[in-house]
Amino acid sequence: MSSRSSGAAAAAAAPPPPPPGRPGMSCRKTVEKWKGHIIRQLRRRDKCQHAMFRDVIQRYSHLLEKTTFTKGLLHSAARLPSGDSGVSVSDWLSQNKDLKEITGELAYQVVALQQDVKTRECVLQNQYSRITELRCRLSEAEAEQQNLESQITQVQEGNCVLKKEYDALLQRHRVVDETFRQEKMRGCRLLEEMIHWKKQAAAHMNNCNERRSRAREANIQRELQTAANNPVNIDLSVSPVNEIQDKPERRQTRPFRSASATSPRILNSIKELFERKRRGSSVCGVEEDLVSRVGVCVAARLPVxxxxxxxxxxxxxxxxxxxxxxxxxxxxxxxxxxxxxxxxxxxxxxxxxxxxxxxxxxxxxxxxxxxxxxxxxxxxxxxxxxxxxxxxxxxxxxxxxxxxxxxxxxxxxxxxxxxxxxxxxxxxxxxxxxxxxxxxxxxxxxxxxxxxxxxxxxxxxxxxxxxxxxxxxxxxxxxxxxxxxxxxxxxxxxxxxxxxxxxxxxxxxxxxxxxxxxxxxxxxxxxxxxxxxxxxxxxxxxxxxxxxxxxxxxxxxxxxxxxxxxxxxxxxxxxxxxxxxxxxxxxxxxxxxxxxx
Structure with a gap:
């Protein structure tokens, strides 16, 4: 039985025959390649699963030791002669009974260990499937991360563009604000200048009105002085009315009388003078205080x-x-x-x-x-x-x-x-x-x-x-x-x-x-x-x-x-x-x- 298993193992371990039609060097390289691949896979599996199956391996090793020991005892017992040995039959039977009990116990342990191995293999399979699922989720997360990173890059580029536009608008706003401030100051200056010009125009107008008023006053005073110093004598012997009736072709002359301070004309002039003084430098003249006669429309006519x-x-x-x-x-x-x-x-x-x-x-x-x-x-x-x-x-x-x-x-x-x-x-x-x-x-x-x-x-x-x-x-x-x-x-x-x-x-x-x-x-x-x-x-x-x-x-x-x-x-x-x-x-x-x- 052992020879057969060893032969099978040797056959399994032996490299496959080289394919026909190829040289021996290529076969050797192929063998070395798949051997190296198997060794790497075994090492990787041992590295991943060594800690998981450590207890099983130790128990299995202990069981192998006990099995080897039991086989040795049975072999030694089989070689003992029936009468020549120093061991009695009863002792041998008792030992054989103990060995059978030990062997049954060990077989039970082997079955339990095999069941444990199967359970652990199921757990390992579940972990493999979970690892596969997690790898899929990881790949999806990595893809989503790359997508988000690309979006972040686009958003950052857009932010850079908006930042540049904002800076340009801010600069334009500053320029416009400065222009507005200058224009506002210019408007204030123009308003002040306009007010100053209007004040000057008003002062000039007031001066002109005052000069005209003084000139009128001087004229009235001269007229008063002339009227007071130059009396006129009136000849009362000739009636103007009779003269006009007798000589219609003769130019009518206005009768004069001596001017005095009680003359209505002089009194009206003085009254007008005081009214001008009372009005002062008003923009309205005397003619504005009078209401001119306006023609009254008796009946309006319809235009055609x-x-x-x-x-x-x-x-x-x-x-x-x-x-x-x-x-x-x-x-x-x-x-x-x-x-x-x-x-x-x-x-x-x-x-x-x-x-x-x-x-x-x-x-x-x-x-x-x-x-x-x-x-x-x-x-x-x-x-x-x-x-x-x-x-x-x-x-x-x-x-x-x-x-x-x-x-x-x-x-x-x-x-x-x-x-x-x-x-x-x-x-x-x-x-x-x-x-x-x-x-x-x-x-x-x-x-x-x-x-x-x-x-x-x-x-x-x-x-x-x-x-x-x-x-x-x-x-x-x-x-x-x-x-x-x-x-x-x-x-x-x-x-x-x-x-x-x-x-x-x-x-x-x-x-x-x-x-x-x-x-x-x-x-x-x-x-x-x-x-x-x-x-x-x-x-x-x-x-x-x-x-x-x-x-x-x-x-x-x-x-x-x-x-x-x-x-x-x-x-x-x-x-x-x-x-x-x-x-x-x-x-x-x-x-x-x-x-x-």
């Missing part, structure tokens, strides 16, 4: 045709207004142009500049000596027509000024603005007297006796009591109010709204009276102006379709529609004080003179 069409400004026209002798237009080009009406045509008379942005409204004073304008540059401006030089600038609003009107005189001005305030100004001091806080964007306003009426974007018309500076009443409108106008008798108020409607209100009863609508009429913008005729019998407004619509106040019917001249939305309409002419202006720089002549 266009007399003159011209491009009045370089940009859109926002406002138009008549005085007794002049027409004024204001546009987005920051200019106010003055026009005369001669032979049915508009003739340019002069230009008023000084606004830094577009003009929103125009108003003449009651005597026609000055013109007041509201501007997008958050201010109201005042010019004298005789000098065409900007006289006063009223600044204080935070947004554009939409309307500026004289308040029942020449020395106070009321302005409405998009900053939701209405301000009352003293023209003498160019200072704000009072500020009224409104609840909405103020689009237009008008003034009557002790009341200011303002129209707002919240579809309300507010009446302000100037004595208490409070809102005395709120009147509802049909929509967002774009303009207001008051009739010559100051009893009716006309409002134009964004819902394509003109509303007439009775100020005495504070209730709506009429609503004017027409097919095709549309309010073209948030600043469309509607006006009364000078006799209060008609109302006129321009439409978005380029036509002028005129309604009768008494009946509420549409009296006239003047089409086919404007190419864009009409922004404002004005009616001459004589009632003979109507002028309409639009956003495309066009002004049209209408009449029935």
């Amino acid at each position: 045709r266009a007399l003159h069409v011209l491009e009045a400004h370089e940009q859109g026209i926002n406002a138009v207004k008549f005085s007794t002798t002049l027409l004024a237009t204001g546009g987005t080009d920051r200019l106010i142009k003055l026009w005369d009406i001669k032979a049915g045509m508009l003739h340019h008379r002069g230009t008023l500049d000084g606004s830094t942005e577009g003009i929103t409204s125009i108003e003449f004073d009651p005597v026609g000596m000055r013109i007041l304008a509201a501007s997008y540059d958050k201010s109201a401006l005042l010019w004298r027509l005789d000098g065409s030089v900007l006289q006063v600038t009223l600044t204080g609003h935070s947004r554009k000024v939409t309307s500026a009107k004289f308040k029942c005189g020449l020395h106070q001005v009321v302005t409405g603005s998009a900053d939701r305030t209405v301000k009352l100004w003293d023209v003498h001091r160019a200072a704000c007297i009072h500020t009224i806080a409104a609840e909405s964007y103020c689009s237009d306003l008008v003034c009557c006796d002790n009341c200011i009426v303002s129209g707002h974007y919240d579809s309300k018309i507010r009446l302000w009591d100037t004595r208490a500076a409070t809102c005395s009443q709120e009147l509802p409108a049909q929509g967002k109010v774009t303009s207001l106008d008051i009739c010559p008798a100051q009893r009716q108020l006309l409002s134009c709204c964004r819902d394509d409607c003109l509303q007439l209100m009775d100020l005495r009863r504070s209730n709506p009276r009429l609503c004017f609508r027409a097919d095709g009429f549309k309010c073209g913008s948030d600043s469309t102006k509607a006006v009364f005729s000078p006799d209060g019998g008609f109302v006129a407004a321009g439409s978005a379709d380029g036509a002028v619509y005129i309604w009768n106040v008494s009946t509420g019917n549409l009296e006239a529609r003047l089409p086919d001249q404007h190419s864009s939305s009409i922004s404002a309409v004005a009616w001459s004080l004589s009632g003979d002419y109507v002028v309409s202006v639009d956003k495309s720089r066009r002004a049209i003179l209408w009449s029935d002549i």
Whole structure:
């Protein structure tokens, strides 16, 4: 049995025969190669599993030793002769019995050890499978790690790009901030220079006024001195009336009498002198305290045709207004142009500049000596027509000024603005007297006796009591109010709204009276102006379709529609004080003179 096992082991250990047709050297190398591979595998297995099977190997070695010892005893017992030996049969049987017990115990231990080996092999197989699973998970984790590393690399590269862009933007921000700071300082310097120039201009104007006042005083004193030193004798023997009747062809002569300090002419001169002294260096002259007589329009005439069409400004026209002798237009080009009406045509008379942005409204004073304008540059401006030089600038609003009107005189001005305030100004001091806080964007306003009426974007018309500076009443409108106008008798108020409607209100009863609508009429913008005729019998407004619509106040019917001249939305309409002419202006720089002549 041992020879067979040894032979099989030798056969297993012997190298396989070399394949036919190959030399012996290649066979030897092949044998050495697979032998070395087997040895490496065994060493690796021994290194991995030696500690795991150490106890089994030790027990197996101990069992082999006991088996060898038992085999030796049995062999020795088999060689003993039956009678020659010194050992008795009973001793031998007892020893044989002990050996059998030892052999059974050892066989039992061998079976237990084999079962333990199988168990340990199952555990080892499970560990192998777990190791394989863990290796798969490890490979997946390594792949995910590589993916994450690549993502981290991309994110870092993107962060580097964003960092460069941020640094560039930060540098640009610093440059822009520095430019803004320099421009702000420059603006402050320009504002200081402008204030300084205005102070110089005001001082120069005051000096000129003072020089003129001193010259007038000197002239009056000379006249007084001359009148006191040179008396005139009057011959009373001849009656001037009889002389004139007898000799009509003879030139009439004015009778003189000796001048004295009690002469009415001298007294009037002295009174005028004291009035000038009392006014001091005011920007208003004596003629501004007088109210010139204005011709009353008995009945306005409906215009039927266009007399003159011209491009009045370089940009859109926002406002138009008549005085007794002049027409004024204001546009987005920051200019106010003055026009005369001669032979049915508009003739340019002069230009008023000084606004830094577009003009929103125009108003003449009651005597026609000055013109007041509201501007997008958050201010109201005042010019004298005789000098065409900007006289006063009223600044204080935070947004554009939409309307500026004289308040029942020449020395106070009321302005409405998009900053939701209405301000009352003293023209003498160019200072704000009072500020009224409104609840909405103020689009237009008008003034009557002790009341200011303002129209707002919240579809309300507010009446302000100037004595208490409070809102005395709120009147509802049909929509967002774009303009207001008051009739010559100051009893009716006309409002134009964004819902394509003109509303007439009775100020005495504070209730709506009429609503004017027409097919095709549309309010073209948030600043469309509607006006009364000078006799209060008609109302006129321009439409978005380029036509002028005129309604009768008494009946509420549409009296006239003047089409086919404007190419864009009409922004404002004005009616001459004589009632003979109507002028309409639009956003495309066009002004049209209408009449029935």
